Amino acid sequence: MKQIPPATFKPRLKVLNKEQAWAIHTAALEILEKHSFTVEHKEALSLLDNAGCSVKNENQVTMPAYVAERALKTAPRQIVLYDQQGNRAMDLADDNFYYGTGSDTIFTLDVETGERRRALLKDVANFARTIDALENMDFSMSMSNPEDAPIENIYVHVFAEMIKNSSKPICFIADSGRDIKKIHQMACAVAGGEDALAQKPFILNYSEAISPLRFPANVMEKLLFCAEKKIPICLPSGCNAGGGGPVTLAGAMALGIAENLVGLVIHQLANPGAPFLFAPNVSILDMRTTVISYGCPEWSLTQAALADMRDEIYGLPIWAYAGASDAKTVDAQAGAEAMFSILTAMQSRCNFIHDVGYLEHGNTSSLEMLVMADELVAMARHFSEGIPVNPETLALEAIERVAGGAAGSMFLSDPHTFENFKTAHFMPKLIDRFRYEGWEKAGKKDMQARCNEEALRILSQHQVAPKTDEILREIDLILAD
């Protein structure tokens, strides 16, 4: 009799139960009903006013719960991002997870000298090209806040660098409604027009409200622009426990979610059905140093909790972080903190996972850190696939051949091993498993040194699919404008 193989269970992390998830959501709605938030934008205010919110003292708004609940119903449950050639690249929904870099570090660890120096435009290019080459990285962010770009057009310049040096989807930053238009023009040039871009978006905007409960004019401009053009947008706040929000994680999440709901409501009122990536950013303000930690266990907890709330309540794809550290160099702390957040973000099935390659709580970027994290994501992915259980993997025939076979029969030389070893085991590239003598002979290189070599190899060898001359000309025209 043929047996039906059991479906493979994949390991999965849960942080909140149903009651906890609803308690946080209810608290978020109560915040919006009872405490006013500040919206510094006329059109956004009139949208809120017409939808049933109460607007007082020019820009102070309170929101009844039903207005937020309605927006949650019109926002799409899936956001599909394409690469710059129009191939489907990221299905942001359900259990799917994707990793990529972050934006705006002030410093970088120079890959040639190891020196910590101000970030430059060439670093934006180097990170984009490295992302393009790395198998486990799915999207680019600028990584750098370059010193050599004109400040008033800094985000237009970094976007152009990413276009020129990668084919993968891009998560971009803009300052206001002014530069986001230029960035959109560039993206249209790459996609082949505005309609083509709306059909197959390869860009996603990241903007931030200010905790507690403040929505500045420039941020609202970007939100409304993205809604109109159907550019996917993520609009969390920096609601870090003890800083922008209460020190306890549940309260910080409630406030951060309330802030996120305000963005979602304005966005859905402006254009129902436009794509919106859900999330608050809830890390902690470190009480010794006042830095916002990128290596703490709490941020991993709150985003895993949000993934539970997505499953239980929101149904919208979520924004998250991983592969970052508070360490100053790519040391043991960096490895430990990177792996902690990479694995937990994956285990809780966060969807859009950024900030890979950050050091020094987001102040410094490192190509070595990014290259190392790529390997850690591969390792975590292997773990997250679980243990496939079926006739092929139970391998009773192989056991029969070896156990009942001639003397000297062994699994190592069995055809079952030959056919399955590459998928049954994780095959590391940078993690070292040599015997001591082999490691010594290869130059006694530690992980940081091996990652440095790999980053330099990628930069010297990786070819990015070139953009046409016409696209490049258009990009340069927009830059010169």
Add this chain to the structure above:
Amino acid sequence: MSDYQPIINALIGCDMAKTTELVNLSLTQGIDAKDILNQGLIPAMDIVGQKMETGEMFIPEVLMAAQVMSSATEILKPTLAKEDSDAKGTVIIGTVKGDLHDIGKNLVGMMMESGGLEVHNLGVDVEPERFAAQVQEKKAGILCLSALLTTTMPMMQKTIDILKDKGLRDQVKVMIGGAPVTQTYADQIGADAYASDAGSAARLAKSLI
């Protein structure tokens, strides 16, 4: 002679009720307000500052100690001679035009206040002209400018330019800070000082007075 150790302990312990009780008790015992301040409260806050730097006290404890200090000083004020209660220096602080970020700047302000400086916090989105006018009006010795957004950093330069235009630049030290701000940028725009965190900003401000 009196033993100020209980007051010092109460303040370091962030114990509002105990500290104010002991300060009131000392006054009724006829101890000079000036001595309570200089031998009790100020040495206690110095210890708090040291403990913050060594990581023995955390920021919320330091800020709570500062609030206790401020309440205790309020009790002493009516009996303190004018010259004893005067702040050591006046600071104007604010986030530059175009930037609405508040928290870091507020923390710096509180730390400076707990260090004995008189702090005027102008809030966020502050026009360069308003900074200059306040420097003039309050006769401030220090002006602190904060920016979290790279795109608003040029407003720091603009504020310094306006101070120059109004002939105020020589009478005030300009300190800058915020996530994208660096020492190099401070040098570039001719600011007097840069601080990377609230504790060092407060220390630096006191050294500039």
